[in-house]
Amino acid sequence: MNGIDALYLPFTEFGFMRRALAGSVALALAAGPLGVFLILRRMSLMGDAMAHAILPGVAVGFLTAGLSLTAMTIGGMITGLAVALLAAAVARLTPQREDASFAAFYLVSLGVGVLLISLRGGNMELLHVLFGTVLGLDDAALLLVSATSSITLLVLAVIFRPLVLECLDPLFLRSESRMGPVVHVVFLLLLVMTLVAGFQVLGTLMVVGIMMLPAAAARFWAVTAIGQMALAAVGGAFASYAGLLFSYYANVPASPAIILSAGIVYFLSVAFGLQGGLWQVAKQARARSLRLSRISERD
Amino acid sequence: MAVVAACPQPDAAVAAIELEEVCLGWRDKMAVRDLTGRFIKGSLTAVVGPNGAGKSTLLRGIMGWVSPLAGRIRLSGDANEMPAFMPQQGDFDRSFPISTRDFVAMGAWRRVGPWRAFSSAERDRLEEALQAVGLADFGRRPLATLSGGQLQRALFARLMLHDADIYMLDEPFSAVDRATTDDLMELLLEWNGRNKTVIVVLHDLDLVRRHFPQTLLLAGQGVAWGDTCNVLTPENLHLARHLCAGDYL
Numbered sequence: 001m002n003g004i005d006a007l008y009l010p011f012t013e014f015g016f017m018r019r020a021l022a023g024s025v026a027l028a029l030a031a032g033p034l035g036v037f038l039i040l041r042r043m044s045l046m047g048d049a050m051a052h053a054i055l056p057g058v059a060v061g062f063l064t065a066g067l068s069l070t071a072m073t074i075g076g077m078i079t080g081l082a083v084a085l086l087a088a089a090v091a092r093l094t095p096q097r098e099d100a101s102f103a104a105f106y107l108v109s110l111g112v113g114v115l116l117i118s119l120r121g122g123n124m125e126l127l128h129v130l131f132g133t134v135l136g137l138d139d140a141a142l143l144l145v146s147a148t149s150s151i152t153l154l155v156l157a158v159i160f161r162p163l164v165l166e167c168l169d170p171l172f173l174r175s176e177s178r179m180g181p182v183v184h185v186v187f188l189l190l191l192v193m194t195l196v197a198g199f200q201v202l203g204t205l206m207v208v209g210i211m212m213l214p215a216a217a218a219r220f221w222a223v224t225a226i227g228q229m230a231l232a233a234v235g236g237a238f239a240s241y242a243g244l245l246f247s248y249y250a251n252v253p254a255s256p257a258i259i260l261s262a263g264i265v266y267f268l269s270v271a272f273g274l275q276g277g278l279w280q281v282a283k284q285a286r287a288r289s290l291r292l293s294r295i296s297e298r299d
Numbered sequence: 300m301a302v303v304a305a306c307p308q309p310d311a312a313v314a315a316i317e318l319e320e321v322c323l324g325w326r327d328k329m330a331v332r333d334l335t336g337r338f339i340k341g342s343l344t345a346v347v348g349p350n351g352a353g354k355s356t357l358l359r360g361i362m363g364w365v366s367p368l369a370g371r372i373r374l375s376g377d378a379n380e381m382p383a384f385m386p387q388q389g390d391f392d393r394s395f396p397i398s399t400r401d402f403v404a405m406g407a408w409r410r411v412g413p414w415r416a417f418s419s420a421e422r423d424r425l426e427e428a429l430q431a432v433g434l435a436d437f438g439r440r441p442l443a444t445l446s447g448g449q450l451q452r453a454l455f456a457r458l459m460l461h462d463a464d465i466y467m468l469d470e471p472f473s474a475v476d477r478a479t480t481d482d483l484m485e486l487l488l489e490w491n492g493r494n495k496t497v498i499v500v501l502h503d504l505d506l507v508r509r510h511f512p513q514t515l516l517l518a519g520q521g522v523a524w525g526d527t528c529n530v531l532t533p534e535n536l537h538l539a540r541h542l543c544a545g546d547y548l
Binding site for chain 2: 040158159161162164165167168169170171172174175176177179219222223224225227228
C-alpha cells in the first residue's frame with residue numbers, strides 16, 4: 001500500500017467506512033450553509049442550544065421504543081422546536097435577552113435528556129446519543145440524513161433572498177413584505193431538522209461542530225454570503241473525509257476526529273485566511289510601517 | 300392639552316397621509332400623543348424635535364409597524380402601496396458579507412420579489428442608481444468597506460429603485476459630511492420635484508430652513524406643523540425642549 005492508496009483504500013475496502021463518509025459528507029453539505037447564517041445572524045450559540053434541546057425528545061423516543069430511528073427523530077424535532085419557541089417567548093415577554101433564555105433552556109434540556117436516557121439505557125446508549133454512530137450508519141439513518149440535507153439545501157435556495165434581507169436589514173424587509181417572521185420560522189425548522197438528522201451521525205454534542213467550525217472558517221476566505229456557504233459546505237465535507245481517515249489509521253473514535261479536523265481547518269483559516277487572517281493582518285501592518293519609515297527617511 | 304398642529308394647507312390639496320388624534324407607543328410608554336394633521340401629496344416635510352420626541356416612532360406608525368393606541372392613520376391612494384422606508388445606519392448590519400451592488404439591488408424587491416430574476420432593464424436601473432449617487436465604481440466593493448458617507452449614498456441608491464409614492468427617511472444625514480449631504484439633498488429635491496411625497500427626520504435646523512417648505516415639530520406631541528418659517532420659531536423650539544425635558548423630571 002503506497003501513499004496515494006492510503007487515502008482511499010479504507011473507503012473501498014470497508015462498507016462501514018463508505019457509509020460513514022456518505023453520511024457525514026451529506027450532513028456537512030447542509031450544516032455548513034446553515035452555520036454561515038447562524039453566524040451572520042449573531043446566533044452562533046443558538047446552534048449549540050438547539051442541539052441540546054433535541055436531547056430530551058430523543059431520550060423520550062429512546063425510552064418508549066429503544067434505539068428506534070423514527071421515535072428518536074420525532075421526539076427530537078418536537079422538543080427542539082418547543083425549546084426554540086419557549087425561549088423566544090421568554091425573550092419577548094420578559095426583559096431577559098434571547099441568548100440568556102436559550103442558555104437556560106438548553107442546560108435544563110441537557111439535564112433532563114441525560115437523566116431520561118440513564119433511566120433505561122446504560123453508558124453505551126448514552127454515548128450513542130451524545131457522540132453518534134458514524135461508523136454504524138444503517139440504511140434508514142443514511143436515508144434520513146441525505147434526505148434532510150437535500151431538503152435543507154433546496155429550501156435554503158428558495159428562501160435565500162428574504163433570509164439574507166432578514167439578517168442584513170430586517171426593517172427593510174418589513175417595509176417590503178410580510179415574509180420576515182415566516183422566513184425566521186422556516187430557518188429554525190431547517191436547523192432543528194438538520195440537527196436531529198445529524199445526531200445520528202455525529203451525536204448531539206458533536207453535530208454543532210460540523211455546523212459552526214467550517215462556517216466560522218469560511219469567513220476568512222470569502223467576502224459574500226454565497227461564497228461563505230459554498231466554502232463551509234466544502235470545508236465540512238473535507239473535514240469529514242480527513243477525520244474519518246485519521247480515525248481509521250490512528251484507531252480513535254470517528255466523530256471527535258471529524259470535529260477536530262474541522263477545528264484544524266478553522267485554526268488554519270484564522271492564521272492564513274485572506275480576509276483578515278492573522279498572517280495577512282501582520283503582513284499589512286509590516287508593509288504600512290515600512291512605508292511610514294520610508295516617508296520619514298525622505299523628510 | 301395638546302398644542303396642535305393646525306395644518307395650513309388649502310383643502311383642495313390631496314392628503315398623502317392623514318393623522319387623526321393619533322397616539323403611538325410601546326406598552327405603557329406613550330411616544331406620540333394626540334397628533335392630528337396631514338402630509339399633502341407631493342410635499343416635502345422635515346420632522347424635527349428633541350431626542351425622544353417620537354420622530355422614529357411616528358415613521359414606524361405610518362409604516363404600520365406600531366399600531367396606534369388611539370386615533371387613525373390613513374394612507375391615500377393604493378392601500379397596498381407601502382411607503383419606501385430608509386432606516387438609520389444603526390438599524391441594519393453593515394458588516395454583512397454582500398457586495399454594494401447586491402445591497403442596492405434589494406431596492407427592486409417590489410418588482411423582482413424573492414424569486415424572479417433581474418431583467419436587463421432592471422439591471423440598467425440599478426447601474427443608473429449607483430451612478431446617480433456617485434457609487435458607479437463601487438458596485439463590487441463589499442458593503443463593510445464603505446465609509447459612512449458612501450453607505451448613506453448606497454442607501455439612497457437603494458431607495459431610488461423603489462416605485463413608491465411616499466418616501467420616509469429616518470435621519471439620513473446624521474453620519475455624513477457636508478458634501479455628501481448636499482449631493483443627497485439634491486436627490487431628495489429631485490424626487491420631490493416628481494410629485495413624490497418626502498418625509499425626512501432631521502436634526503440640522505439650518506438644513507431644514509434652507510430646503511424644506513414644510514416642517515412638523517414633535518415633542519411627544521405635535522408642537523407645530525406647517526410652513527417651516529412659522530414652525531421653527533424660537534418660542535416653538537423652546538416649548539419643544541421644555542415638553543421633552545418634562546419627561547425626565
